Amino acid sequence: MTHAGLAVPTAVFGPEAAVGTAHALVLAPVTPCWDGGAFFAPVTRVLADAGLRVTVADTLSLWDEEVDSLDSFVARWRGLLTRYGPVDLLCGNALGGAVAQALLPDVAPGTAALLVSGPARTDAVLEARLREIADLAAGGRSGDALALLNRRVQPHGHRPDTEDDTEDDADDALAPHDPTAGRRLAAGLRMLCGVDVTDAVRAHPGPLLQIVGSHSQLVTKAHTAAAPHHRVHVIEGAGMRPHFERTAEVSALVGAFLREKGLT
Structure with a gap:
């Protein structure tokens, strides 16, 4: 996929596209280079094992010097969403989580959201x-x-x-x-400064699970937003990567979320 000549590296896991197969789109955090989706591997395994087709995208690949804010960056992603086809579960980690939350007004109302250390606002x-x-x-x-x-x-x-x-x-x-x-x-890190997508998150009628670590030095519960029907879960003792530090606990949470929301 391209936008204004910019390539968007992706990795696809789980079953191939088929009628009745739920689709998860995952937006990556800030990484020095594209890692093929390794950053989300523990969660991707849960999603794929549950029968979802998972597309993991290099979020930063759409950035260039013309992007001057998170808003303009999100606008680029907004223009690409339809190219990925129907999305039943929108996921994001760190920067990818902020972008995913900003995109919630642009997806179907019932779309589920899964975020790992994805800030809705900064301080x-x-x-x-x-x-x-x-x-x-x-x-x-x-x-x-x-x-x-x-x-x-x-x-x-x-x-x-x-x-x-x-x-x-x-x-x-x-x-x-x-x-x-x-x-x-x-x-990528500068784009996160000044983020506040609280209104977009709280207005989303679909289900949402945000996972953060209690000992994170960066994104904490204070940087999240949620409506009453959403859930923010704090993993005790974890930092910014609870899916690697407390894999079993996070995997169980994600699996239960998928079952509760009818995504399996």
Whole structure:
């Protein structure tokens, strides 16, 4: 798929398109490069095992220098939604979660939403942490930016369990600057600053499950929004990646959500 000449890398999991097969569209977080959907693998397995066809898209692939805000970025995604066909479950992680929530007015009223650490709004603390990483990336220090991001996505109070973890962090910090990675990190993280899609989320009549970690250094429950019929679930002890840190608990939550909403 393209938009104004920009390619949108995707990965598809689960059964091929067929009549009666529910379709999930997943929007990726900020990553230094497209990872083929690895960022959502534990949740994707649950969705595919439940019989959904899952399309995972590189959210940032639609960004270029003409994009000057999350609103203009979301407008690009809005223009592409119909190309993916009917979407029964709209998912997003981090930046992808913010974009997915902004797109809720543009999907069918009954569309379900599944978000993992996807902010509906930001605050001064979150924005300061995002800008710190973005400024490193924009300043020619993508290795340092990635090292700091890797620390921030860990649960608050996390300490490396092994010497290898410490060495990995050091290697990240000393890694040569990657201009493409730097642009992606800087652009994606800066777009999250000033986000507030609360009204769009609360107005969505369909089901919604938001999952966040209690020990997240970035997106917390305070950055979520929900209507009375939506659910925000906090995973105790987890950081920004509860689906990797507490895989069994998150998988059970997602599976129950699918069954309750008739998506299996």
